[in-house]
Amino acid sequence: MVEEFPVVSLESDALEAARLLASNRLPGLVVVDRHGYPHSILPASKVVRFVVPIYIQDDPSLAGVLNESVADRAADALAGKKVRCLLPIEAPELPSVQSDDTILEVAAVMARMSCPLVAVLDGDTLIGVITASRLLDFVLMPH
């Protein structure tokens, strides 16, 4: 039931991470620390902040009257940054389960934390994720 999912580290290049989100149309990426242990989720919506100039975030009505090229500045805004810099201060926690946990244990963690996905570990090693829709698929659909 475990799914593969693109993983980046806190020290990965921010622009490459944003392109990974974009080209795979992912709602988020799994971020691991330097030991490869799950750290958090980087939601695509948080990366969008970096393509909007600060003065427009402060006054969104300006977005309608300015004719700024978003594409030109987006790559500039992300270039040279690390994934660590993209994470919001309260980055969504990525709960983890063990590969031999039961479906009910996984569902209980997901329900309690209200999280869209959980990391699946074999001991200390990340082997994939389970998304909420994958869990519903397993539980509700004939297999």
Place this chain on the structure above:
Amino acid sequence: MVEEFPVVSLESDALEAARLLASNRLPGLVVVDRHGYPHSILPASKVVRFVVPIYIQDDPSLAGVLNESVADRAADALAGKKVRCLLPIEAPELPSVQSDDTILEVAAVMARMSCPLVAVLDGDTLIGVITASRLLDFVLMPH
């Protein structure tokens, strides 16, 4: 740039909505009111709550020692309910943009609300959504 996205109404059948999430592996569904106007997002993670018995939500450690069939009770728990009953009290708001808004206006709304998708309206008519990763794709990738 607008994407199609499955839509359910507040009065749609909860079990069918859960199966739609499951079979399409969606992180959430767009929920509209009885006039077809965007109401909120139903995240898959919120539906998972309904497959976990209350006493396990209260004491997750029980999930490891009980051998309850999740599949058997999941369909029962959702049967006969409306989508309205699945929505959390603070369901994620679904912001909307107009189909002739600029990319920068869409990005500004997404950044401000920190939302994974926005509804796209043509006047009062919902014509689709734009997800955060679709927006990043448009902005960061060569087209």
